[in-house]
Amino acid sequence: MKLSWPARLYIAAVVAAAAALLIATVRTGMPIPAGHAVLLASLFLLAEAFPVALPRGGGYSVSFVVTLAAMITHGPAVAVIAAAAGALNLRGIRRHPAPVASRIFNGANFMVCTGIAALSYRAVGGPVGAELLAAPITKGLFPVLIATGVNFAANTAIVAVMLYFATPQTRFRNTPWHIWRTEFTSLLPGYFSFAFLGLLLGVLYMEVHAAAVLFVLVPLLVARRAFAAAVRAQLAYETTMESLVTALEAKDRYTRDHAARVSRLTEMVAREHGVRGEQLRTFRLAALMHDVGKVGVPTAVLAKPGKLTPDEYVAMKDHPIRGHEIVTEIALLKDALAGIRHHHERMDGSGYPDGLTGDEIPLVARIIMVCDAFDSMTSTRTYRVPMTMEEALAELRRCAGTQFDPAAVDALETALAKNPWRAEPEIERLRRLDEAKEKDNDAAAV
Amino acid sequence: MQRPSDPAIWGDRALAAVAAVVAVVLIPFAQPAGFADALFTFGAFVLLTELLDTELPSGKRLRLSLAPGLAFAMLEGTRAGSASAAVAGLTFLAAACVAGGIRALAKREVRFGEIAASFLTVTAAAAAYDALAGTGPLHLTGRDGTHLASVTGMIAVLAIALAFEPARLWVTGAVDPVVRRARSPMALLRALRSNAALQSAIVSVAALVALAFPKLGGWSFPLFLGPLAATRYAFRQITQIRTTEVQTLRALSKIPEMAGYTQPGHSRRVAELAVAMAAELGAAEDELREIEYAALLHDIGRVVLEDPESPDAAAGLRADVATTGASIVAAAGTFPEVARMIREQHDPYRRPGEILNDEITMGARILRVANTFDDLCTGNSANAKVSPWVAIEALHGGAAYEYDPAVVSALARVLARDGVI
Numbered sequence: 001m002k003l004s005w006p007a008r009l010y011i012a013a014v015v016a017a018a019a020a021l022l023i024a025t026v027r028t029g030m031p032i033p034a035g036h037a038v039l040l041a042s043l044f045l046l047a048e049a050f051p052v053a054l055p056r057g058g059g060y061s062v063s064f065v066v067t068l069a070a071m072i073t074h075g076p077a078v079a080v081i082a083a084a085a086g087a088l089n090l091r092g093i094r095r096h097p098a099p100v101a102s103r104i105f106n107g108a109n110f111m112v113c114t115g116i117a118a119l120s121y122r123a124v125g126g127p128v129g130a131e132l133l134a135a136p137i138t139k140g141l142f143p144v145l146i147a148t149g150v151n152f153a154a155n156t157a158i159v160a161v162m163l164y165f166a167t168p169q170t171r172f173r174n175t176p177w178h179i180w181r182t183e184f185t186s187l188l189p190g191y192f193s194f195a196f197l198g199l200l201l202g203v204l205y206m207e208v209h210a211a212a213v214l215f216v217l218v219p220l221l222v223a224r225r226a227f228a229a230a231v232r233a234q235l236a237y238e239t240t241m242e243s244l245v246t247a248l249e250a251k252d253r254y255t256r257d258h259a260a261r262v263s264r265l266t267e268m269v270a271r272e273h274g275v276r277g278e279q280l281r282t283f284r285l286a287a288l289m290h291d292v293g294k295v296g297v298p299t300a301v302l303a304k305p306g307k308l309t310p311d312e313y314v315a316m317k318d319h320p321i322r323g324h325e326i327v328t329e330i331a332l333l334k335d336a337l338a339g340i341r342h343h344h345e346r347m348d349g350s351g352y353p354d355g356l357t358g359d360e361i362p363l364v365a366r367i368i369m370v371c372d373a374f375d376s377m378t379s380t381r382t383y384r385v386p387m388t389m390e391e392a393l394a395e396l397r398r399c400a401g402t403q404f405d406p407a408a409v410d411a412l413e414t415a416l417a418k419n420p421w422r423a424e425p426e427i428e429r430l431r432r433l434d435e436a437k438e439k440d441n442d443a444a445a446v
Numbered sequence: 447m448q449r450p451s452d453p454a455i456w457g458d459r460a461l462a463a464v465a466a467v468v469a470v471v472l473i474p475f476a477q478p479a480g481f482a483d484a485l486f487t488f489g490a491f492v493l494l495t496e497l498l499d500t501e502l503p504s505g506k507r508l509r510l511s512l513a514p515g516l517a518f519a520m521l522e523g524t525r526a527g528s529a530s531a532a533v534a535g536l537t538f539l540a541a542a543c544v545a546g547g548i549r550a551l552a553k554r555e556v557r558f559g560e561i562a563a564s565f566l567t568v569t570a571a572a573a574a575y576d577a578l579a580g581t582g583p584l585h586l587t588g589r590d591g592t593h594l595a596s597v598t599g600m601i602a603v604l605a606i607a608l609a610f611e612p613a614r615l616w617v618t619g620a621v622d623p624v625v626r627r628a629r630s631p632m633a634l635l636r637a638l639r640s641n642a643a644l645q646s647a648i649v650s651v652a653a654l655v656a657l658a659f660p661k662l663g664g665w666s667f668p669l670f671l672g673p674l675a676a677t678r679y680a681f682r683q684i685t686q687i688r689t690t691e692v693q694t695l696r697a698l699s700k701i702p703e704m705a706g707y708t709q710p711g712h713s714r715r716v717a718e719l720a721v722a723m724a725a726e727l728g729a730a731e732d733e734l735r736e737i738e739y740a741a742l743l744h745d746i747g748r749v750v751l752e753d754p755e756s757p758d759a760a761a762g763l764r765a766d767v768a769t770t771g772a773s774i775v776a777a778a779g780t781f782p783e784v785a786r787m788i789r790e791q792h793d794p795y796r797r798p799g800e801i802l803n804d805e806i807t808m809g810a811r812i813l814r815v816a817n818t819f820d821d822l823c824t825g826n827s828a829n830a831k832v833s834p835w836v837a838i839e840a841l842h843g844g845a846a847y848e849y850d851p852a853v854v855s856a857l858a859r860v861l862a863r864d865g866v867i
């Protein structure tokens with residue numbers, strides 16, 4: 001990937017800051033024992049090579065534990081030198097060797113965060129080496145927490161700005177602040193728990209033996225493995241459910257992938273409403289399953305082009321209740337179940353099944369309602385050609401207040417402006433149908 | 447649900463009785479000499495970690511309290527001759543029992559067998575350390591020359607912690623929640639393997655604390671608890687995901703029933719039966735999960751194929767249901783084995799003239815027997831409702847051709863144990 005000029009300038013600035021900090025830390029006048037510096041740098045590399053996977057995706061390494069230990073045992077300069085090893089980055093060295101620019105950036109970033117953190121540690125009176133051993137351990141605790149906070153702030157800020165410069169320049173580019181808030185704030189608790197470990201590592205390193213450090217690695221690697229397993233389980237669950245629900249819809253082939261798209265739209269809109277974390281996940285899952293009640297409705301009714309007979313209409317109208325009944329035992333969805341039951345209510349109270357009005361309709365249902373309507377209008381049905389996204393939005397706005405929640409319609413519009421979205425065109429849809437059929441045949445043949 | 451006849455409960459009781467006897471014998475030896483502070487700190491952390499005792503997704507327990515317990519066993523500087531093993535063990539037991547009481551008050555499960563097993567491990571480890579600490583050639587000394595720990599003693603503690611693990615798993619029946627009643631050496635081996643990483647983490651942390659305690663005192667506990675607590679958090683997340691997963695699949699399995707294709711509760715009953723049979727046959731944790739999922743989803747293909755008005759499955763349609771269901775699950779790509787079991791759910795075990803149809807997975811054979819049994823017992827349009835006795839009889843009649851005889855026997859054993867036949 002070719003880096004833009006602002007991105008290159010930014011990397012140069014970070015490298016300059018790293019060099020300045022290296023000089024500043026060396027000039028603090030603390031001795032720099034070469035053997036220890038090399039040992040700590042190797043430990044740093046080792047920690048970098050085994051990043052901890054995070055439940056929400058991505059990962060971060062525990063290398064900060066090592067730089068923290070370096071700064072409390074030998075002072076800022078040794079810590080910055082150990083952090084410089086980050087430029088070597090063993091991770092993915094065979095399959096995806098990192099480009100030179102990103103190595104340089106990583107190394108410089110580590111040096112800058114470590115340098116600033118180490119200098120703050122000293123500034124608030126953090127004891128180093130023999131001072132630490134002579135003092136009660138509580139004396140080291142507060143400076144370690146300060147150093148951790150500073151390191152976290154510097155590291156995430158530098159990376160957030162880099163991500164900002166590295167994304168293509170479009171109207172919808174997120175600000176660094178937005179990136180920081182959404183990507184990094186959840187890392188904070190983990191960071192502090194590793195800070196304590198850094199303190200322990202430092203004391204062991206000095207008091208006992210450098211080899212004792214290996215004992216620290218075992219629980220860390222086990223924790224890492226457990227997190228990786230949790231991430232895999234989460235991914236497997238979501239993939240399986242999306243795939244199963246999509247397959248069940250296949251009966252009514254005009255709604256193929258409808259649930260998956262409504263689920264994505266719902267996530268985008270809920271995010272605009274300030275829904276975060278676990279709740280966002282339940283909204284997404286509820287949206288995915290909003291039509292499971294339809295699976296029991298006869299195909300002939302679902303795909304019927306003309307007007308429905310009263311009986312057929314009742315069968316159709318029951319689907320939110322049936323859906324609610326089906327998923328009711330999924331404990332995780334407890335709060336989002338209402339989204340399935342009430343996704344056909346209307347703001348003026350003329351909807352079904354319960355005829356709720358306005359704010360009586362739960363937020364998750366109001367969001368699913370809008371996303372469901374939007375996706376239905378922009379995809380092909382037996383009885384009409386799809387609308388364009390602009391036409392569909394205009395239609396939603398026309399019905400806002402009577403049928404839809406105006407706030408949800410606004411949020412959808414904002415979300416669509418921020419995220420790339422493409423309703424599936426007819427050609428694409430047919431191609432996918434054929435592909436799926438072939439796959440089914442292949443599977444049957446095997 | 448555990449019933450009183452469950453051997454796991456007897457294992458628990460036997461362990462608790464042995465521990466009580468050992469504790470009574472140890473009491474006269476226990477004379478804490480001038481290290482009450484350390485005792486109190488360790489006791490507090492045993493108590494805390496006992497409260498954190500967590501059931502893992504597999505039903506095994508995460509015994510975090512072994513970390514402070516074993517650390518205490520290895521601690522130098524609090525040694526008072528042979529009495530220290532008694533002190534270490536009894537401190538552990540007292541703290542763990544207080545924690546057990548708190549858990550009982552909070553209406554959470556207390557396994558006294560687990561506490562007893564940990565107590566015996568800690569006492570044995572401390573005794574071994576005492577016996578070997580003076581003899582070995584290797585010693586770790588601090589920067590200022592103080593004696594920190596004997597490497598020989600530490601190795602002995604490690605060996606004891608690892609050796610007691612299979613015994614604990616076997617006696618408390620924590621090998622597997624479903625397999626509690628069916629303990630096979632294979633299941634034990636698998637449980638040991640899946641526990642190995644955690645066990646080594648706990649032992650490492652114990653060694654760390656033993657080395658760091660003289661300098662850091664009680665501070666070393668919060669420091670070491672960090673990664674273990676993180677691990678516990680990750681495991682709890684996995685448990686939650688698995689729970690949601692199985693609940694979701696149960697929900698989806700209701701769809702064919704609500705649409706009127708199958709008897710209400712059919713998939714769920716088949717799943718329960720199939721899991722019990724698989725456990726009886728010694729299936730591993732992951733295999734049990736796959737069989738449960740396959741049983742829950744075995745009729746899902748009907749939803750796509752038929753309309754509620756159409757008559758019940760004709761023979762030709764059954765194959766379609768199987769392949770369609772299988773391709774639905776296969777498309778997800780996450781559970782290929784589940785898809786395979788669903789595809790083979792109606793395949794006979796052996797055709798006349800064939801020696802054996804090895805191609806069919808064990809899961810599919812189990813699913814076939816469980817499915818047929820439930821169909822026979824609840825009755826559908828193809829056959830009238832019969833008693834479990836008659837159903838078993840019919841399955842036995844088809845054994846060796848239609849059904850795997852070993853699987854049919856497993857079904858009979860499960861039913862006999864549950865008091866159905």
